[in-house]
Amino acid sequence: MDKIFLTTGPTELFPEIKEFINEALNRKILSISHRSEEFTEIVKDVNIQLKRLMGIPDDFYIFFLSSATEAMERIIENLAEKKSFHFINGAFAKRFFDISLMLGKDAGCIKVPDGSGFEFGNISLQDDAGIVCFTHNETSTGVALNLNDIYLLKKKNPGKIFVLDIVTSVPHYKIDFDYIDAAFFSVQKGFGMPSGLGVLIVRKNLIEKTRELKSKNYNIGSYNNFLRLAMNADKFQTTMTPNILNIYLLGRVCKMMNDYGIDKIREETKIKSDLLYDFFDNNGTFQPFAENKYIRSDTTLVINAPEGTKKMLSDYGFQVSSGYGDYKKKQIRIGNFPVQRIEDIKNFINAIKKLK
Numbered sequence: 496m497d498k499i500f501l502t503t504g505p506t507e508l509f510p511e512i513k514e515f516i517n518e519a520l521n522r523k524i525l526s527i528s529h530r531s532e533e534f535t536e537i538v539k540d541v542n543i544q545l546k547r548l549m550g551i552p553d554d555f556y557i558f559f560l561s562s563a564t565e566a567m568e569r570i571i572e573n574l575a576e577k578k579s580f581h582f583i584n585g586a587f588a589k590r591f592f593d594i595s596l597m598l599g600k601d602a603g604c605i606k607v608p609d610g611s612g613f614e615f616g617n618i619s620l621q622d623d624a625g626i627v628c629f630t631h632n633e634t635s636t637g638v639a640l641n642l643n644d645i646y647l648l649k650k651k652n653p654g655k656i657f658v659l660d661i662v663t664s665v666p667h668y669k670i671d672f673d674y675i676d677a678a679f680f681s682v683q684k685g686f687g688m689p690s691g692l693g694v695l696i697v698r699k700n701l702i703e704k705t706r707e708l709k710s711k712n713y714n715i716g717s718y719n720n721f722l723r724l725a726m727n728a729d730k731f732q733t734t735m736t737p738n739i740l741n742i743y744l745l746g747r748v749c750k751m752m753n754d755y756g757i758d759k760i761r762e763e764t765k766i767k768s769d770l771l772y773d774f775f776d777n778n779g780t781f782q783p784f785a786e787n788k789y790i791r792s793d794t795t796l797v798i799n800a801p802e803g804t805k806k807m808l809s810d811y812g813f814q815v816s817s818g819y820g821d822y823k824k825k826q827i828r829i830g831n832f833p834v835q836r837i838e839d840i841k842n843f844i845n846a847i848k849k850l851k
């Protein structure tokens with residue numbers, strides 16, 4: 496049976512992906528050199544489309560990596576001196592923290608229970624870590640932090656580097672890069688694309704921090720350190736032969752979303768998440784994991800559900816994700832990205848009503 500994927504990533508692909516791949520094949524883009532003029536034009540175009548879609552200012556680099564997880568490692572290597580500081584409210588934030596420890600940094604954190612957010616009013620960043628890391632939308636728990644809380648904290652700590660994991664946030668949530676120094680995502684979630692490409696957005700002047708770390712003999716990594724990434728990005732090139740297909744697809748998908756209108760996409764995502772939460776809040780079987788409505792994610796919904804729900808939904812033609820880690824059997828997770836249509840969500844709710 497042809498299933499609709501309402502998973503948190505990898506997820507459904509945009510139907511247009513087929514056409515874009517065909518285009519790439521016909522234009523022989525997958526055979527050209529990554530040092531060619533033609534490839535440089537593709538990278539330039541991705542820069543234009545992505546910056547337009549996400550409102551990224553010109554004083555930011557866009558680096559292409561293999562995954563979001565790679566971005567975590569590159570950020571710690573290239574921007575963290577002895578310490579890093581992490582806001583942990585789920586598994587992905589914890590991964591970022593663990594990577595810092597594995598790289599030998601003295602990683603500090605503030606940790607709250609799964610399913611909750613942070614009391615930002617009570618937080619002062621006394622820690623002397625120069626870099627502060629947040630997971631804006633915690634895919635494991637369905638909690639999205641309030642971006643204004645993060646911006647306010649940045650205003651109080653202008654000297655610290657603020658890093659945001661926006662893997663399942665974008666393009667739905669609008670990031671204000673006045674207050675964020677680096678952010679990263681991978682394309683198999685909110686961009687409805689095949690996996691294998693990570694995108695790291697970095698304020699250009701932070702390269703000076705990397706230079707400083709290098710001069711102090713810190714290990715900034717090798718082929719994908721920020722110095723090499725920046726030198727290549729300045730020429731709209733990459734440090735090695737990259738995932739050319741996905742870079743091309745990203746440009747096409749961003750252009751498609753720009754043509755459709757990002758405001759409209761955001762409105763539709765909100766309509767769909769309202770439909771879903773309305774249903775889950777008003778029935779006896781399922782409950783959103785995050786009790787506080789103000790921290791609930793629009794894009795990744797985590798729902799307490801009886802064991803076997805995922806299997807039953809799959810019989811109705813809808814693939815959802817299991818709960819993350821220990822929550823595998825107790826929860827389902829639903830991806831609500833631009834690729835999922837309002838119609839899909841309505842049909843999904845009708846199917847889940849039949850389960851009872």
Ligand SMILES: *Cc1c(COP(=O)(O)O)cnc(C)c1O
Pocket residue numbers: 504562563564565587630632633634660661662663681682693
């Ligand atoms: C999926 C995910 C990641 C990891 O992405 P990869 O592309 O698998 O490395 C990191 N953070 C969040 C919030 C995610 O949802």
